[in-house]
Amino acid sequence: MDAVKVIEIKKSVFADNDIDAGNLRNELKDRGVYLLNLMSSPGSGKTTTLIKTINLLKDKIRIAVMEADIDSNVDAIKIKEETGVDSIQLHTGGMCHLDAEMTRQGLSNLPDGGVDLVILENVGNLVCPAEFDTGAVRNAMILSVPEGHDKPLKYPLMFSVCDVVVINKMDVLPYFDFDLDKCTEYVHIRNPRAQLIPICARTGEGVEAFAEWLLKEVKEWKNN
Amino acid sequence: MDAVKVIEIKKSVFADNDIDAGNLRNELKDRGVYLLNLMSSPGSGKTTTLIKTINLLKDKIRIAVMEADIDSNVDAIKIKEETGVDSIQLHTGGMCHLDAEMTRQGLSNLPDGGVDLVILENVGNLVCPAEFDTGAVRNAMILSVPEGHDKPLKYPLMFSVCDVVVINKMDVLPYFDFDLDKCTEYVHIRNPRAQLIPICARTGEGVEAFAEWLLKEVKEWKNN
Numbered sequence: 001m002d003a004v005k006v007i008e009i010k011k012s013v014f015a016d017n018d019i020d021a022g023n024l025r026n027e028l029k030d031r032g033v034y035l036l037n038l039m040s041s042p043g044s045g046k047t048t049t050l051i052k053t054i055n056l057l058k059d060k061i062r063i064a065v066m067e068a069d070i071d072s073n074v075d076a077i078k079i080k081e082e083t084g085v086d087s088i089q090l091h092t093g094g095m096c097h098l099d100a101e102m103t104r105q106g107l108s109n110l111p112d113g114g115v116d117l118v119i120l121e122n123v124g125n126l127v128c129p130a131e132f133d134t135g136a137v138r139n140a141m142i143l144s145v146p147e148g149h150d151k152p153l154k155y156p157l158m159f160s161v162c163d164v165v166v167i168n169k170m171d172v173l174p175y176f177d178f179d180l181d182k183c184t185e186y187v188h189i190r191n192p193r194a195q196l197i198p199i200c201a202r203t204g205e206g207v208e209a210f211a212e213w214l215l216k217e218v219k220e221w222k223n224n
Numbered sequence: 225m226d227a228v229k230v231i232e233i234k235k236s237v238f239a240d241n242d243i244d245a246g247n248l249r250n251e252l253k254d255r256g257v258y259l260l261n262l263m264s265s266p267g268s269g270k271t272t273t274l275i276k277t278i279n280l281l282k283d284k285i286r287i288a289v290m291e292a293d294i295d296s297n298v299d300a301i302k303i304k305e306e307t308g309v310d311s312i313q314l315h316t317g318g319m320c321h322l323d324a325e326m327t328r329q330g331l332s333n334l335p336d337g338g339v340d341l342v343i344l345e346n347v348g349n350l351v352c353p354a355e356f357d358t359g360a361v362r363n364a365m366i367l368s369v370p371e372g373h374d375k376p377l378k379y380p381l382m383f384s385v386c387d388v389v390v391i392n393k394m395d396v397l398p399y400f401d402f403d404l405d406k407c408t409e410y411v412h413i414r415n416p417r418a419q420l421i422p423i424c425a426r427t428g429e430g431v432e433a434f435a436e437w438l439l440k441e442v443k444e445w446k447n448n
Contacts, residue, residue, distance in 0.1 A: 148267045
């Protein structure tokens with residue numbers, strides 16, 4: 001039996017996702033809710049990073065999580081069990097991304113009562129999620145060391161739309177041919193303002209920097 | 225200056241990709257060409273695996289490679305430099321997958337003269353490429369140890385359509401929480417006939433088993 005709410009997301013009917021995403025962002029602004037869209041390849045460590053980040057922030061702000069996956073509920077259950085915050089699973093029915101209307105369907109299924117921060121863990125995919133504005137205030141992504149430092153060359157749009165690139169699995173750097181300087185250079189070709197945050201989600205090392213960035217973002221969103 | 229041919233793939237006009245893929249497979253059968261569609265997440269080691277595999281097979285059969293990427297030509301250049309076989313780069317123009325017509329565009333740009341085996345390295349993505357029959361005789365995929373053994377639960381279609389699942393980066397098994405028995409169990413939920421081949425592409429360990437499978441496949445395709 002699943003311990004979390006599971007939402008079967010329906011395909012969007014809106015023709016212009018950009019307009020819809022702008023509307024959703026305005027709605028969230030009015031409600032004082034900050035939405036973060038977190039993207040990455042499969043297996044880069046999104047869920048583990050979220051658990052460590054949420055545990056650093058949950059006593060300071062009210063947080064909820066939406067886990068998007070084609071199938072399975074393991075991530076939403078894990079988030080709920082290991083952080084205690086509200087977590088729901090969005091099933092995309094085979095779809096490779098979420099757009100603004102699909103994100104709205106998820107938001108409307110969050111438990112009642114205010115939240116300051118909703119984190120959307122998008123489908124593990126470096127291509128399609130980058131093409132659809134979810135209505136989030138910011139996009140962030142995780143690139144893990146085993147994936148290689150050349151990924152910004154191969155998946156340009158993903159790195160262009162993200163303001164923060166978390167570099168995860170820094171603990172296995174000695175076993176892989178990953179050059180952090182080259183990675184930084186390639187990321188900045190795509191987005192010169194992007195901030196890189198090296199972490200090891202497994203041990204928690206470096207996660208504080210990501211949590212601090214996020215907390216500052218949420219406070220600015222609510223106060224400006 | 226690029227050392228390889230780069231093809232900008234155009235969007236397909238065919239409504240029914242399944243019919244088109246069947247036609248392409250028949251054409252390839254008539255020409256005695258075996259097409260393998262190789263898929264994986266970004267950074268799982270497709271190109272390195274191909275280089276090691278091709279170097280084991282290139283004196284036995286004639287091989288060509290089509291590298292599909294949204295951007296960059298680094299993979300096609302690397303294949304050509306490190307194996308000597310004909311290699312072309314397909315740019316998908318932002319598209320997240322290849323279908324049969326896009327594959328046909330690539331095949332028509334391969335150098336003249338017969339080949340026995342064409343390997344298509346699909347876009348790094350565990351979602352969309354699984355939805356489109358490329359016209360290949362077989363689908364194979366690479367799952368690397370750092371990605372985790374739970375991927376067949378999260379990306380069901382990809383594991384359903386693949387006959388071979390190469391488990392790469394076995395050398396870093398001690399540093400990751402990856403359970404090969406569980407992975408095998410999860411893969412077989414999706415496709416009970418799927419064959420798992422553990423390898424380390426970096427050192428070449430285990431690649432011989434994949435090369436042997438592929439050689440047997442090519443011979444059977446040409447002779448039956």
